Amino acid sequence: MKKLEVHFLGGSGTVTGSKFYLHTEEVKILVDCGLFQGLKELRRQNWERLPVDVSEIDYVLLTHGHLDHCGYLPLLVRHGFRGKILGTAPTLEIARIILEDSAKIQEEEAEKANKEAYSKHDPALPLYTEEDVAFALNFFEQIEEGEKLSLSEHCDARFFYNGHIIGSTYIEIDLHGKRLVFSGDVGRQEDELLNPPKQPDWADYLFVESTYGDRQHPDEDVAHILTGLIRETLSHRGTLIIPSFAVERLQSLMYQLWKLYKKNRIPNIPIFVDSPMGNNVLEVFKDFPNWHKLTPEEYRNMCNHITLVSSYAETWETIDDTRPKIVIAGSGMVTGGRVLTYIKQLGDMDTTTILLVGFQAEETRGRKLLEGATELKIYGKYVPIKAKLYHLESLSAHADQGELLTWMGSIKNIPEKVFLVHGEQEAMEVYKKKIEERFNWNCHIPKMHEVVEILL
Structure with a gap:
């Protein structure tokens, strides 16, 4: 009887930092390698070495390229990993863009903190550098969606399209006759830019995300809400600031706004996209047309309708532009990036909408805004917030409870165990009950750094 140890090194009891380590005598695999975001006690863990020998890891399998799934890779390599980092071609391209951007932001913020002396650390240091990222990229190796990969004598893996963002997949690992399925982040059944996620038909052990395991996305008329907010912005001669994730959400917003203009539902209000990373992701959409719904003509027209901001000087020109305007800028949780400059300069005006x-x-600052914060700490100083706040949940790239149940509902067998990951505790508790009621499956919510032993 062979033994498998599963180490839950992240994405356990929390939404970020996904890392699941599979340890057998034959092969050692890390599924995802993400950074922690949000809570300070979680972010501190980004600075700590993993409690396993990373030099033994043979493969890292990436479900997709978001920072909370790939952002720890430069540190993994710095600490001795020399195996292969496998993912679809668009996933590896997205991961490269996100890692390079992450390192650049960290180096810039460390430099700013040292210059303005607002950090408790002396000196403030970046978590990793652009040089670290460049070295980590040497271990990237692309795979084809659906292709069977032999990782060892008794271990195969396959990656399947699952929506969420461009290149995103769920992963099946067949190990000594047992199938482990890692959902990654499951996309929506109906998405403006992406096709519905493919679904697994068998899972002996299922590791499923539960970000929205406790709720359904509201049935919102996104076009109607956007139209109303834009009219309000025009009426107040203000600015509509949309903090956005640079991958897929930003492109989806661009597409929605372009469609509204094309249908004469909104006037030709200036729209600025200020996300160097988001601009680079647009190139990924151009390079991988088979991974999304946009035609080349739609892509071209959408890009021509919007002003892409590249330099920081242009950011200030956009802020100083007195016309009513829409600004889409990273990052989506208001944790960093160019959106901080816009909120710092415009957030205390009642003509601004976020x-x-x-x-x-x-x-995260985004959660604090949702909870009614009247000030935000940005670059070491507190900024008053007088801007009106709105939240569109239906634009989320994550499947809601119903869509997650549909996704796993195609599994023909009864899994030996379902592990709920990538969710906050309350969401996972609700989702666990729902799965047990619907399927009568054995569910477990692993704790951070828990080790589960599976007999194969």
Whole structure:
């Protein structure tokens, strides 16, 4: 009888930092390698070494390229990993863009903190550098969606399209006759840009995300809400700031706004996209047309309708532009990036509107805004917030409770165990009850750093 140890090194009891380590005598695999975001006690763990020998890891399998699934890779390599980092071609391209951007922001913020002396650390240091990222990229190796990969004599893996963002997949690992399925982040059944997620038909052990395990997305008329907010912005001669995740959400917003203009539902209000990373992701949409719904003509027309901001000087020009305007800027949880400059300069005006369009993790500035914060700490100083706040949950790239149940409902067998991951505790508790009621499956909510032993 062979033995498998599963180490829950992240994405356990929390939405961020996904890392699931599979340890056998034959092969050692890390599924995802993400950074923690949000709560300070979680973010501190980004600075700590993993409690396993990373030099032994043979493969990292990436479900997709978001920071909370790939952002720890430069540190993994710095600490001795020399195996292969496998993912679909668009996932690896997205991961490269996100890691390079992450390192750049960290280096810039460390430099700013040292210059303005607002950090408790002396000196303030970046978590990793652009040089660290460049070295980590040497271990990237692309795979084809649906292709069977032999990882060892008794271990195969396959990656299947699951929506969420461009390149995103769930992963099946067949190990000594047992199938482990890692959902990654499951996309929506109906999405403006992406096709519905494919579904697994068999799982002996299922590791499923539960970000929205406790709720359904509201049935919102997104076009109607956007139209109303834009008319209000025009009437007040203000600014509509939309903090956005640079991958898929930003492109989806661009597409929605372009469609509204094309249908004469909104006037030709200036729209600025200020996200160097988001601009780079647009190139990924151009390079991988088979991974999304946009035609080349739609892509071209959408890009031509919107002003892409590249330099920081242009950010200030956009802020100083007195016309009513829409600004879409990273990051989606208001944790960093160019959106901080806009909120710092314009957030204390009652003519400003801030529209949040995705999940906001605990202790992020986005969550604080949702909870009614009247000030935000930005670059070491507290900024008063007088802007009106709106939240569009239906624009989330994550499947809700009903869509997650539909996704796993295609599994023909009864899994030996279902592990609920990538969710806040309350959401997972609700989702656990729902799965047990619907399928009568054995569910477990693993704790951070828990080790589960499976006999194969």
